Amino acid sequence: MRAFVYEPLPGRVCFAPGGAADRLAAEVAALGLRRIMVIAGGAETGLADDVVRGIVGLVAARFDEVRPHVPADVADAARRLAAESSVDGLVTIGGGSTTGTGKIVALTTGLPLICVPTTYAGSEVTPVWGITTAGRKETGRDPRVLPRSVVYDADLTAGLPRSITVASALNAMAHCVEAYWAPGANPVTSLAATEGIRVLAVGLRGPGAVDRERLLYGSYLAGAAFAVAGSALHHTICHVLGGAFDLPHAETHAVLLPSVLTFNAEAAPAAEAQIAGALAAPAAVPALAALYRDIGAPRGLRSLGLTHEQLDRAVDLVAERLPIANPRPVGRQDIAEILESAY
Numbered sequence: 001m002r003a004f005v006y007e008p009l010p011g012r013v014c015f016a017p018g019g020a021a022d023r024l025a026a027e028v029a030a031l032g033l034r035r036i037m038v039i040a041g042g043a044e045t046g047l048a049d050d051v052v053r054g055i056v057g058l059v060a061a062r063f064d065e066v067r068p069h070v071p072a073d074v075a076d077a078a079r080r081l082a083a084e085s086s087v088d089g090l091v092t093i094g095g096g097s098t099t100g101t102g103k104i105v106a107l108t109t110g111l112p113l114i115c116v117p118t119t120y121a122g123s124e125v126t127p128v129w130g131i132t133t134a135g136r137k138e139t140g141r142d143p144r145v146l147p148r149s150v151v152y153d154a155d156l157t158a159g160l161p162r163s164i165t166v167a168s169a170l171n172a173m174a175h176c177v178e179a180y181w182a183p184g185a186n187p188v189t190s191l192a193a194t195e196g197i198r199v200l201a202v203g204l205r206g207p208g209a210v211d212r213e214r215l216l217y218g219s220y221l222a223g224a225a226f227a228v229a230g231s232a233l234h235h236t237i238c239h240v241l242g243g244a245f246d247l248p249h250a251e252t253h254a255v256l257l258p259s260v261l262t263f264n265a266e267a268a269p270a271a272e273a274q275i276a277g278a279l280a281a282p283a284a285v286p287a288l289a290a291l292y293r294d295i296g297a298p299r300g301l302r303s304l305g306l307t308h309e310q311l312d313r314a315v316d317l318v319a320e321r322l323p324i325a326n327p328r329p330v331g332r333q334d335i336a337e338i339l340e341s342a343y
């Protein structure tokens, strides 16, 4: 046994299949909240109307201007509404963009946050916040943004289109893969990552339709592993691309993952073996490729709308972040090759 430090993060995690509304009401009561701001927009608005039915009398404000990557003007508007409405707690119902909006309000106000996720982003169990100002995404870690409670209900993901389901679950798988070698990795995060990959792969393959219960549980394991392990090369590349070129978050992760795994596999043999085992195959890289083929995963940064000129700029922007934590030393040329292969 090698020496290691594992600092688990606080927070309640509730799995409530088919019961999000009741569980949310119970969590709100347990925290003693009386004036809540509900954050939910876009496709999640209808879901939110149903999930808050047990707390309607406590909703003092609703914020629905959610946008990807939390632009600074959205953060300002959400913080203003929370202050004007004198709320004492925040509830988010939605994907990672919604969770991120709640976190950015919690960051400056210290308000307790309850999250009800509707995708597999995993942000709801991490202390990581993000905000985008003039095309540059800034992120940080702060215990104030860690939700006090998370309510998982797979029924809320039933309406996710197949393309978002696949990309979002692969976003979760990328959390797992990077959790083996990010700076805070330890045997406990690797355990969660391995089970996360196994459950996500089984959930994605079906039979028939995806298994949403498994995907949601896998996304929780992925977020929990990533929250403690931290981020390395893969997340650095994705967050630079997302902030600078407004690429869709989950799809960017999905597209990058095979290239980053291929780059690192030989340099991280223990992780490679665990990933292969989780995918029930002899080697990780071909096993991931087979999964991508089987489920029709998105491939190619070009297909996400990135131009070749932007690709060159992306190499510069990622290289500005060097040195970057990674099991294999990484330089500018490596970044160029990884991005070219993902293109």
Ligand code: NAD
Pocket (backbone or CB within 6 Å): 041, 042, 043, 044, 047, 068, 069, 070, 094, 095, 096, 097, 098, 100, 118, 119, 120, 121, 122, 123, 124, 126, 127, 128, 129, 130, 156, 157, 158, 159, 160, 161, 164, 168, 171, 249, 250
């Ligand atoms: P998203 O929240 O933008 O959702 C993607 C799309 O799916 C949106 O159009 C949304 O309206 C729709 N949608 C969500 N739930 C739905 C449902 N149940 N049915 C139908 N449509 C639904 O994207 P995401 O991938 O969930 O989150 C991405 C954001 O989360 C990024 O900003 C990323 O940086 C952040 N994130 C942060 C962390 C962290 O630890 N801080 C971790 C992961 C992701």
